[in-house]
Structure formats: C-alpha cells, structure tokens
Amino acid sequence: xxxxFEDGDFYTGPPLSVDMISRAEQAxxxxxxxxxxxxxxxxxxxxxxxxxxxxxxxxxxxxDHFEIRALLGIGGKWGIDSSSGLGSADLIAEWGxxxxxxxxxxxxxxxxxxxxxxxxxSGPAGEPSxxxxxEDRVPRxxxxxxxxxxxxxxxxSPPI
Numbered sequence: 091x092x093x094x095f096e097d098g099d100f101y102t103g104p105p106l107s108v109d110m111i112s113r114a115e116q117a118x119x120x121x122x123x124x125x126x127x128x129x130x131x132x133x134x135x136x137x138x139x140x141x142x143x144x145x146x147x148x149x150x151x152x153x154d155h156f157e158i159r160a161l162l163g164i165g166g167k168w169g170i171d172s173s174s175g176l177g178s179a180d181l182i183a184e185w186g187x188x189x190x191x192x193x194x195x196x197x198x199x200x201x202x203x204x205x206x207x208x209x210x211x212s213g214p215a216g217e218p219s220x221x222x223x224x225e226d227r228v229p230r231x232x233x234x235x236x237x238x239x240x241x242x243x244x245x246x247s248p249p250i
Contacts, residue, residue, distance in 0.1 A: 142156075187206065193206050
C-alpha cells in the first residue's frame, strides 16, 4: 500500500532507474537527497495524500500554511529535469524564483509560489534544506531536509 501518494498517474513520470537519477543529477548539477530518491522509487512523482504544510508565517495562500498539489519526479513531462517547460530550470526562469536549487512541487497557485530543495548553504553535493518561495521571491526555510518536509505535511482540511 502506498502511504505517500494518492492513486492515479497525474504528475507521475516513467519508472525510476539509476540511469535516470544519474542523468538528472548531471543535468541539474547537484546531488539529489536520498530520501527524495527513495520517495520517487515508490512512485516517480504524483499527487500526495498529505498536501498542507503548516507555517509560523503568513503566506499568499493562507495565514498559517501553504499547500502543494504534487511532488515532481524525474523524467517525463513533469520531471524536475524536464525541458517541456515544466521542469525546474524552466519554472525558475519563467517565475523568477531564486536560483537556490530545484523546484520539487507543483503548487495550486499555478506558479505564484514554489517549494524548492535549497542548496544555498549545503552546496550542490550536500544535503539541501527545503524552502518555500512566496510572491516576494524570498526563500523561507521550512525544513532542514526533504525527510523533515515530508514528515510535517498534514492532510488538507475537508471543504466547509
């Protein structure tokens, strides 16, 4: 049973291989965190079951959280290494996100905010933190690692 992802193939890339990981890391110029790769080994991107991330600061989304739509994988149309216009480099260029790392989530806002692996402190071979980028384009560290980021996601509240 998949505990991380919902059923369905939206945002899901081809089955992950060691070669795909290596090519993505080479194209992006960095080492991907092992916990991110492990999650993608379960399913190469897709809609997560828990999509709300509580914050101690207001976002353009809400006063106390932001939401993600999906975790982006490797390869395929939605892969972080894609040149389809939906890959990380294209999103950074289109939306003016800071060049601190890799966009790893699709957001309900359609690009006005982002979640990124932040390599600004660790360097490209280190363990990145996770940053939330709001409309002001200021990176806000929300987790010390990808593993911590996943652990702090909570289910979305049902509609009222």
